[in-house]
Amino acid sequence: MKLGRLNHVGVATPSIEKSIAFYRDVMGAEVIREPFDLPAQGVKVCFVDTPNSQIELIEPLGESSPIAGFLAKNPDGGQHHICYEVPDIHAAKTWFEGKGARVLGEPRIGAHGTLIFFVHPRDMGGVLTEIMETPRPGASH
Numbered sequence: 001m002k003l004g005r006l007n008h009v010g011v012a013t014p015s016i017e018k019s020i021a022f023y024r025d026v027m028g029a030e031v032i033r034e035p036f037d038l039p040a041q042g043v044k045v046c047f048v049d050t051p052n053s054q055i056e057l058i059e060p061l062g063e064s065s066p067i068a069g070f071l072a073k074n075p076d077g078g079q080h081h082i083c084y085e086v087p088d089i090h091a092a093k094t095w096f097e098g099k100g101a102r103v104l105g106e107p108r109i110g111a112h113g114t115l116i117f118f119v120h121p122r123d124m125g126g127v128l129t130e131i132m133e134t135p136r137p138g139a140s141h
């Protein structure tokens with residue numbers, strides 16, 4: 001596998017609304033996308049564009065949200081994961097598994113509408129890592 005483009009940095013927050021105000025007023029972000037629910041992942045999502053990448057704000061959606069535990073430990077929110085693109089999600093899954101890294105679940109549709117999976121932080125130098133198939137031109141988000 002060849003390391004692909006950094007697609008986004010995932011930042012957990014207890015309030016997307018407050019985080020939007022922060023990125024707009026303190027960080028000077030000029031392009032902040034419309035927030036949307038991603039029920040399959042148990043999160044509400046909002047993308048903040050930077051000139052070369054995006055910040056993915058994630059807020060818990062529902063009681064059993066996978067980021068509820070993270071926010072219990074980090075009540076003000078914090079950096080949650082990093083997402084890299086790959087050309088072929090299934091080839092990437094086979095690659096990581098071949099390296100002994102724990103892939104968390106099967107590839108599923110992520111916030112950009114393409115297939116993603118996560119790799120366990122213990123096998124990734126402490127960084128929860130999202131692997132995402134590169135969106136095709138013209139895809140949404």
Ligand code: CO
Binds near residue numbers: 008009010083111130
């Ligand atoms: Co993400």
